[in-house]
Amino acid sequence: MASLFSSVLLALSLLSSPFLSNANAHTKLGFSADLIHRDSPKSPFYNPTETTAQRLRNAVHRSVNRVVHFNGKDASVNSPQTEITSERGEYLMSISLGTPPFPIMAIADTGSDLLWTQCKPCDDCYTQDAPLFDPKASSTYKDVSCTSRQCAALESQATCSTEDNTCSYTLSYGDKSYTKGNVAADTLTLGSTDNRPVQLKNIVIGCGHNNAGTFGKKGSGIIGLGGGSVSLISQLGDSIDGKFSYCLVPMSSENDTTSKINFGTNAVVSGNGAVSTPLITKSEATFYYLTLESVSVGSKNIKYPSVSDSDGSSGKGNIIIDSGTTLTMVPTEFYSELEDAVASSIDAERVNDPQNVLSLCYSTTAKLTVPVITMHFDGADVTLDSSNAFVQLSEDLVCFAFRGNDELAIYGNLSQMNFLVGYDTVSKTVSFKPADCAKM
Numbered sequence: 057m058a059s060l061f062s063s064v065l066l067a068l069s070l071l072s073s074p075f076l077s078n079a080n081a082h083t084k085l086g087f088s089a090d091l092i093h094r095d096s097p098k099s100p101f102y103n104p105t106e107t108t109a110q111r112l113r114n115a116v117h118r119s120v121n122r123v124v125h126f127n128g129k130d131a132s133v134n135s136p137q138t139e140i141t142s143e144r145g146e147y148l149m150s151i152s153l154g155t156p157p158f159p160i161m162a163i164a165d166t167g168s169d170l171l172w173t174q175c176k177p178c179d180d181c182y183t184q185d186a187p188l189f190d191p192k193a194s195s196t197y198k199d200v201s202c203t204s205r206q207c208a209a210l211e212s213q214a215t216c217s218t219e220d221n222t223c224s225y226t227l228s229y230g231d232k233s234y235t236k237g238n239v240a241a242d243t244l245t246l247g248s249t250d251n252r253p254v255q256l257k258n259i260v261i262g263c264g265h266n267n268a269g270t271f272g273k274k275g276s277g278i279i280g281l282g283g284g285s286v287s288l289i290s291q292l293g294d295s296i297d298g299k300f301s302y303c304l305v306p307m308s309s310e311n312d313t314t315s316k317i318n319f320g321t322n323a324v325v326s327g328n329g330a331v332s333t334p335l336i337t338k339s340e341a342t343f344y345y346l347t348l349e350s351v352s353v354g355s356k357n358i359k360y361p362s363v364s365d366s367d368g369s370s371g372k373g374n375i376i377i378d379s380g381t382t383l384t385m386v387p388t389e390f391y392s393e394l395e396d397a398v399a400s401s402i403d404a405e406r407v408n409d410p411q412n413v414l415s416l417c418y419s420t421t422a423k424l425t426v427p428v429i430t431m432h433f434d435g436a437d438v439t440l441d442s443s444n445a446f447v448q449l450s451e452d453l454v455c456f457a458f459r460g461n462d463e464l465a466i467y468g469n470l471s472q473m474n475f476l477v478g479y480d481t482v483s484k485t486v487s488f489k490p491a492d493c494a495k496m
Contacts, residue, residue: 084295084296084297084320084321085254085292085295085296085319085320085321086296086319086320086321086322086323087246087248087249087250087252087254087318087319087320087322088248088249088250088316088317088318088319088322089149089150089246089247089248089249089316089317089319090149090150090247090249090314090315090316090317091147091148091149091164091302091304091314091315091316091317092147092148092149092150092161092314092315093146093147093148093305093307093314093315094146094147094148094163095111095114095115095307096314098314099148099161099274100148100161100185100186100274100275101148101272101274101275107451108307108448109448109449109450109451110450111307112307112447112448112449113411113449113450115146115307115382116382116383116413116414116447116449116457118146118382146379146380146381146382146469147163147164147304147315147379147380148161148162148163148164148275149161149162149164149246149247149279149317150247151244151245151246151247151279152244152245152253153173153189153194153242153243153244153245153261154189154191154193154194154195154196154197154242154243155194155195155196155242155243156194157243157245158189158190158193158194160173160186160189160276160277161186161275161276162275162276162277162278162279163275163277163278163279163380164279164281164317164379164380165278165279165280165281165282165379165380166281166282166344166377166378166379166380167282167342167343167376167378167380167381168227168278168280168282168287168342169280169282169283169284169285169286169287169290169341169342170210170213170225170227170260170261170262170278170280170286170287171244171259171260171261171262171277171278171279171280171286171287171288172225172227172235172237172261172262172263172264172277172278172280173188173189173261173262173263173264173276173277173278174188174189174264174267174276174277175188175189175190175191175237175238175263175264175265176188176189176190176191176192177265178264178265178266178267179265179266180265180266180267180268181264181265181266181267181268182267182268182269182271182273183273184273184275184276185273185274186274186276189263191238191240191242191263194242194243196242196243196257197240197241197242197263198240198241198242199222199223199238199239199240200222200223200238200239200240200241200260201221201222201223202216202217202221202222202223203221204223206223206239206241206260206286207223207239209260209285209286210223210225210239210286213225213226213227214239222238222239223238223239224236224237224238224239225237225238225239225262227262229269232269233268233269233271234266234267234268234269235262235264235266235267236264236265236266236267237262237263237264237265237266237267238262238263238265239260239261239262239263240260240261240262240263241258241259241260241261242258242259242261243255243256243257243258243259244256244259244261244288249316256292259288259291260286260291264277280342281300281379282341282342282343282344283337283341283342283343283344283481284341284342285341287342289479289481290481292319292320295320296319296320296323297320297321297480297482298480298481298482298483299319299320299321299323299324299478299479299480299481299482300317300318300319300320300323300478300479301317301318301322301323301324301325301476301477301478301479301487302315302316302317302318302379302476302477303315303316303474303475303476303477303491303493303496304379304469304472304473304474304475304477304493305473305474305493305494306443306473306474306493307470307473313493313494315493316493316496323478323479324478325476325477325478325487325488325489326487326489327489329489329490330476330487330488330489331433331435331436331437331438331487331488331489332435332436332485332486332487332488333346333347333433333434333435333436333485333486333487333488334346334347334372334434334435334484334485335479335480335481335484335485335486336372336373336484337373337484338373343376343378344376344377344378344479344486345372345373345374345375345376346373346374346375346376346377346433346434346467346486347372347373347374347375347433347434348360348374348375348431348432348433348434348465348467349432349433349434350432351394351429351430351431351432352428352429352430352432353394353397353398353401353427353428353429354397354401354427354428356397357432358390358393358394358397360374360375360386360390360432361374361387361389361390362374372434374465375465375466375467376464376465376466376467377466377467377472377477377486378466378467378468378469379469379472380469381466381468381469382447382457382468382469382470383414383457383458383459383466383468383470384457384458384459384466384467384468384470384471385458385459385460385461385464385465385466385468386458386459386460386461386465387460387461387462387465388460388461388462389460390460391458391459391460391461392460394458395415395416395456395458397427398416398426398427398429398445398456399416401426401427402418402424402425402426402427403425404418404419404422404423404424405418405419405422406418407419407453409449409453409455413459414447414449414455414456414457414459415455415456415459415460416455416456417449417453417454417455417456418453418454418455419452419453419454420448420451420452420453420454421452424446424454426442426445426446428440429444429445431467431471436487436488438475438488440471441474443470443473443474444457444470444471444472444473444474445457445458445470445471447470457470457471472488473493474490474491474492474493475488475489475490475491475493476488476489476490476491476493476496
């Protein structure tokens with residue numbers, strides 16, 4: 057890790073952040089970083105004894121449990137694996153906090169906003185293998201005051217101490233996990249693929265002193281990449297023109313290739329094959345909402361249900377896109393129709409998933425010819441490869457990688473693999489472009 061920071065740092069005060077005064081607002085950033093899958097050999101979660109199929113099976117379980125992370129409902133997965141599947145996302149980023157830089161391997165999460173890590177002194181914390189961040193050891197760390205814009209940006213998640221005027225935060229997740237601590241600002245250093253780490257000053261972070269729940273001991277915190285005002289994307293603000301993108305390498309890829317996340321000028325998605333769909337703003341600012349109009353299975357087009365427009369979105373924004381959820385989740389009634397269309401297009405005998413997580417499965421011994429599945433987003437048709445739509449859960453079992461769920465519709469990461477997926481929070485679009493992510 058030390059060698060990562062031995063090269064010249066591209067040092068930038070994030071003066072274009074909405075929280076900070078502006079002395080250098082025209083500085084524009086363009087950089088890329090590794091997005092490490094949690095089952096990669098580069099990840100602290102890596103288990104070398106697992107097969108690719110076992111890793112995919114565990115990812116499917118985590119996907120179902122992530123619905124709990126979002127909304128607190130019972131995920132209803134009755135299996136012996138569920139106790140190991142409550143991590144909060146599928147990809148990690150190598151970052152450093154403070155001065156001198158303190159390395160942290162944190163989960164990159166498009167479904168949350170605040171960047172937080174466990175900090176010394178830890179009053180009541182979950183067990184963590186890696187050393188804890190010590191704010192007293194950082195010369196650039198400073199607690200945020202109650203009257204600051206940074207504290208106000210956390211809204212109901214922030215509380216104030218009348219004793220010392222410091223801002224505190226509390227984040228609770230649907231599965232009863234929580235983190236509590238101080239809202240602070242410090243220097244964040246991101247590793248870059250060109251070996252010129254990017255140093256970002258005055259980034260708002262959560263320094264957690266009281267954290268509990270289903271956090272795994274291998275993780276060191278969360279990097280919030282959501283749409284809320286304290287997410288890393290929002291804090292980078294004008295310096296990246298509100299743009300980021302990623303290209304996810306398929307989990308079944310045999311070579312040890314790392315996915316990439318791009319920011320600013322590096323994140324533009326354009327050219328042959330690129331399509332864009334509107335990004336819908338809702339009262340829940342964290343999530344990235346898209347409008348799915350229908351799904352085609354071969355020549356059969358199945359209309360997707362709209363949502364109520366009680367939040368002023370005119371019935372749009374009926375599915376969120378999320379890099380931390382493996383499966384694609386759709387309303388149960390729609391899923392039944394979709395499954396029927398897929399099943400009727402496959403000339404093979406169905407078999408049961410012994411763990412009852414996915415309902416449309418086949419034996420790998422059958423010679424499967426699967427239909428072409430196209431997601432018809434508003435203004436953007438995204439045609440899935442068979443590897444986007446089906447997942448191999450064991451040596452002899454392959455299943456349709458969609459699942460019915462009436463709580464929250466999610467366009468998951470299996471559907472996004474081998475696409476360059478670009479988010480433009482200024483122009484309010486999400487773009488898709490087919491790509492060989494292993495070669496990017």
